[in-house]
Amino acid sequence: MQTPSFIRGAESARTIARQIESEGFAVIDDYVAPDQLQTAQNFVRQAVARNGGNYLAINGSEKLGGTFLHDLATDPGFIALCHGIYESSTGKPAPDTPFYQVLRCLAGSLAKANSLNFHYDSYLLTALIPVIIPDHGKTGDLLLIPNSRGIRSHYLTNFADKILLDNWLSQRLLRMLYARRHAMIRHLKLKPGNLYLFYGYRSIHTNEECSPDAIRSTALLHYFDPHAESSLKRMLRRN
Template identity: 45%
Template sequence: MPYTTFSEAKIKSLIDAIENDGYAVLPDWASCDQLEALQTLVAKSVATAGNNYVALSGNEAGAGTPLHEWANSRDFIELCRRIVSSAMGQQSTELALHQTLRCLTGDGGRRESLIFHYDSYVLTTIIPVCMPQEGETGDLLMLPNRRPLRRNYVLNLLDKLLVDNRWVQRRLIRRFASQSEAFTRIRMLPGHLYMFWGYRSLHANLPVAHDALRATAVFHYHNVHGNSSLAGRVRRSLSGFKPPQQQTDATQS
């Protein structure tokens, strides 16, 4: 990871880019060796899944790989903390990132695409590992900064329920087909680090061909309602029950 310390001016420029453009980019975040190690992990994971969609979540899934290094990097966590704290106007005390390696291919990859959602975490960062170079390239699609940070978990839940239904999902897909200029579309490059307000931005990924592969390392920071007792009860009640459009945040970015 070539980035270690950031000036206040650099932090401000990243926040300004997210606010004005919907996202910010740190080029060449991953080295060639790191990308190669992750691409090997992706190839093995996809083969084990029968050349179909697979998502590996948590530190254990990435043990011995750059995923584990990044998720436990003090520099990376501190970067996320400074960005979130500056943007929120209050200090974030979270000391960990929530990580997932998401691999889209086959029929499962297509089913897991074009599902618009809001994250539970303020900051979402994505490091592309494998991206199709032609045809359906699985670009990141978003309507950036559409909602504020909700102080009340119930309002956050209502936001999500209003989006997490077939009628709204189809409406958003039709809107993209007829008014693509209304969306921010990001064609991501392997090794770069992309960051945006996952909590505030309605986002999804475009599909890839059945025989193509789109793999991304996703890191989330600062769960807005992580300490909410109601949020905890909702998560427990939904444990083991995940309809197609109610997956966890980390498996959708």
């Protein structure tokens, strides 16, 4: 007898969650069909060309019509996967909160300023699909210090973590460790169409630079802000 697909789904989410915990990330190879990937690549190339060959980031899914990214955040299989990972890792039922989606297109003179900025995401789970990765020069790897912190129970502690990281000295130190290829920083070579999953909230991460004449484009879907209900966060964000 065949195992029902929802059980297989829960099992694979559990395996992936375990892998993210132990390895710092998980990959599902060729998550996007080749023709869908190609459509998205053409979309990015046109968007960058319209922007004078420069960096741009597209928030949300509304402007991504005609590409697989338009419907991914509402795709039942994708939602079940992310919810399953959340449930396996936290032991709590997954809240039905929307994804925060960004399509980043690094290109041109602004590519450098948008690289090597080490950070924690506001959302626990980061799903990353490379759309275009340069095949020459610097390829723009994802740099990751896996699971470098836990989920903070208070927004204030999370805020302090971010201040400790988002300053000249820490960034300088991390860039130095990166330049020396310190083993603490993992390098992920990204392949277009694969799906990479990691805990962006828990892991210091960033992208490597790439040549200004190349395009490096990644689709990011972020799930679950642990501090969404924090009144302190709301207060600080209002100012």
